[in-house]
Amino acid sequence: MKLIVQIPCLNEEETLPSVLATIPRQVPGVDEVEILVIDDGCTDRTVEVAREHGVTHFVHHARTQGLGRSFRDGVVRSLELGADVVVNTDGDNQYPQERIPDLVRPIVEGRADLVIADRQTHLIGHFSPLKKLLQRVGSAVVNRAAGTDLPDAASGFRAYSRESLMVLNAITRFSYTMETIIQAGNKRLKIESVPITTNAKSRESRLFRSTPEHVAKSAAAIVRSYMMYKPYVLFAWLTAVFGFLGMIPFVRYGILWLRNREDGHLQSLLLGALLLILAFMSLMLGVISDLIRSNRVLIEDNLEHTKRSRFHVPYPGVDLPARAPVRGLDRAAER
Structure with a gap:
């Protein structure tokens, strides 16, 4: 079983070394662990830093495409590399990479298709009361739309099984997090949550400029995803x-x-x-x-x-002869 940890990056040369250093290279139930860095139009030394730390798999965007597109291109490249499980984390060192084995375990044991880290936002010191309230409300709305019961729908620290990636199709460029939950819930995928404690804040978010913008874009993504299914x-x-x-x-x-x-x-x-x-x-x-x-x-x-x-992924219950994974990426070439 192969695990690929994909890291979308936008100018993360300062924090990326900490992320790469804490990603476990041995995970119970997994034979291979590889790292994929998505260069979303970086203008600093992010790619060079990644190479210096032994990363050999990259997806490059000439211009910044957004988190949603970075996630999609990373998933395609991971599947081309033969991934059985894909873990998505961030390059800002927000998430504790040491918990990757805990994220992967439910998938390895066949208990889940998708595992989402619960950041326990009520314990995060730099989150304002308003932001904590918005996180709870947003998660409640997503759970209502998806028929799930997840405490932290906005968390980007996740593990996906290869089977789940066959049926999930992220569309939005802003953020795939809530959209994929609504899709997974409506497609009857098994989702689990794992509580974690986040690392100290390293920088301001680059995904949005203000809380109202984040709320507006998240609401639009939720409504669009819900309207796709109901x-x-x-x-x-x-x-x-x-x-x-x-x-x-x-x-x-x-x-x-x-x-x-x-x-x-x-x-x-x-x-x-x-x-x-x-x-x-x-x-x-x-x-x-x-x-x-x-x-x-x-x-x-x-x-x-x-x-x-x-x-070359068979439908559940159908066996196909072995074949080498397809190489090459159409629009995000590996260098």
Whole structure:
């Protein structure tokens, strides 16, 4: 079994040595441990530092592509290298790499497809009360959308089984963390959480410039991911709300008509008609979005088949003859 630890980096020459030095080279249940550094448009000596510390696998981006794209390209390269388990960590030394064996263990033992480190944000000293509250609210919203019960949905310290990577498809460039949980939950993957204690803060986050920006982008990612799997829920609610509100003016006008007081109340009919039109439009959008969802499911099935063929990963319960992993990356070439 091969484990690949991938590290997305954006100018991490100062902290990367600490990360590389603490990654265990021996993990119970794993035969090989290799490290992959994703150079997301670094302009400092990050790549040189990684080479000096023995890293031989890289993915290079000429310009900064974002964390989501870095994660996707790293996963593709890891699968090409024959990874059975992929651990994603950060180059800022936020996470305790010594806990990688604990992240990998549930996958090695066959108990989980995805393992997420719980940073226990309530114990992090440099997190403000507002940030801790937003973390709890964000995790609760993601759990609601995914049907999961995870204490820290935003944690990027994770372990993925090869099987899970066959069915997960990150889309957003901002951050894949919440999106992949919603996908994994709706695809009935087994997810576990492992509590950890984070390292001391080394720098400010480069993923967002302010808390409002982080909240806005995270909310957009959650809504987009949820709409991919259950669009009919939103439109069903909109149809019900607009339909109920639209009937109120008609009922009011009917009561006035029975009392011979209908004159001068045509505005009620106009308002009711407008709301009922909105209800009908919501219903039609719900039908269309559900058809699009069905089409996306077929596309994802085809994408999974393509991945399994490319990386020679059989479907569960099906054995295929051994073959060397495919080499080469189309858009993020190894140097």
